[in-house]
Amino acid sequence: MIWVLFLALAALVLAPLGFALFRPARTTGRAEADLALYRAQLAELDRERAAGRLEEAAHRAATVEVQRRLLAAPERGVEGKQGGGAAILAASVFLIPALGLGLYLWGGHPGIPAAPLVERQEAAARDDALLGQLRARLEQTSPGTEAYRQGWILLGNAERGRGRLDAAAQAWDRALASRFDPALAAEMADLRIQQGETDAASALLARALQQDPADPRLRYLTGLAEARAGRNANARSTWRALLAESPQDAPWRALLERQLQDLP
Template identity: 50%
Template sequence: MTWILSGLLAAAALLPLAWIILRPAQAVDRAAADRALYRAQMAELERDRASGRLDEAAHAAALLEVQRRLLAVPEAAPARVGGRGPLLAGLVAVPVLAFAVYFLNGFPAMPSATFAERRDAEARDEALLAELRTRLQSMPPRAPQTRQGWLLLAEAERNRGRPAEAAAAYGEVLKIGFDPDLAAQRAQVLLEAGQLEEASAFLADALPRAPGHVGLRFLAGQVEAQAGRPAAARAAWQALLATAPDGAPWKGMVERRMQSLP
């Protein structure tokens, strides 16, 4: 029975790929597809908030992340979907290889991890992060490996839901070399951590170094909005819209955020 259910699940998972192979080829704009995905995610977040599955703080943090990704979507020319050969090979090869490997090494009756096992795994992860922090303190301050280590730590802390720790690690990365995209990441996690004064001070320092960066300018307005200064937020976003190129995909999102201001 387990193998039958596994086969049905595999078939269901591969149905979208089969549909892509069978339908006629169409021109695809990757940037447009990305924007559509992020708009769908924002709509889903609104539904989760309305149904009570997300509180206001969690909704605001998640919405800010999706909006940042929407702002970062580049303009791209349409590209045409290529041949179906690789897709057809994947449709056949993936389930065959997966079942072959699982048949040789799998154990369908294996029980799920217990609470103690999950707790031990969490403790191991914490130990690894602590070791990484210790090593970073002893590494050359401006070495490329040190920068990469701090960036790895920042992403790990962020993925574990610790924005304050992530902001501190991003700060170490930026000490080694300024990067406007990483500066926007740090400003965002400061906002997620509720550190509005720190985010405001950081953006005041970062914006003159990258005055045209859309993400930093948007977050400067977001800081003002979350701090209860709607007039300042509106002014920041109006200035951003005034310099937006024609057809900029993020203009509508900024306009909606302005309309939501009191």
């Protein structure tokens, strides 16, 4: 009986997908679809904050992350309807629950209880030990090598994924000291903005813009750092200039317009 319930739940979750598949399709661009997704994510974050389920700091960090993805997304051309893609999605509505059930019956263990707190703490300790070993190994690597730089980038990514922003910043600092890269500088500046260190973020972005002055993400983050620092006039002029030079179909235009409207 429990498997029937699992299948019913999976069908319920995938019902919106099935509904979308059988609606009349229309031609749309990937950029438009991306923009709609990001708008929906931002609106959901606003609703969670208004309902009191999301603290202001968490809301701000999540909003910055959505904005980061939007600015990092490449521009795409307009795409028409693809019957093959729709067929694959339609098959997925039925195959995903069946595949999931089959895999669980083959290798799952429904009788195993949830991992207690002690086990989760032990797993976290093992992760800490592995990252510590990586850090120690990188300390012994020659600073001028690409392996050294890439290692610190990976370590920073791991630390950021665990929510340890200070440790991530320290690792990325080492990578940037090895070789300055505008893309990594943008990630670092984004992190600094989340930490409230807007002056450090602005300095990084100014240096990155010297190498890549047209990069929209660097310019957007420059405006964001200015806004977070309370320099609204600078943020407004930065974002207006970026908006004026952005293509009409650029997926970040709506984000810029919204940020400009929200400025005091």
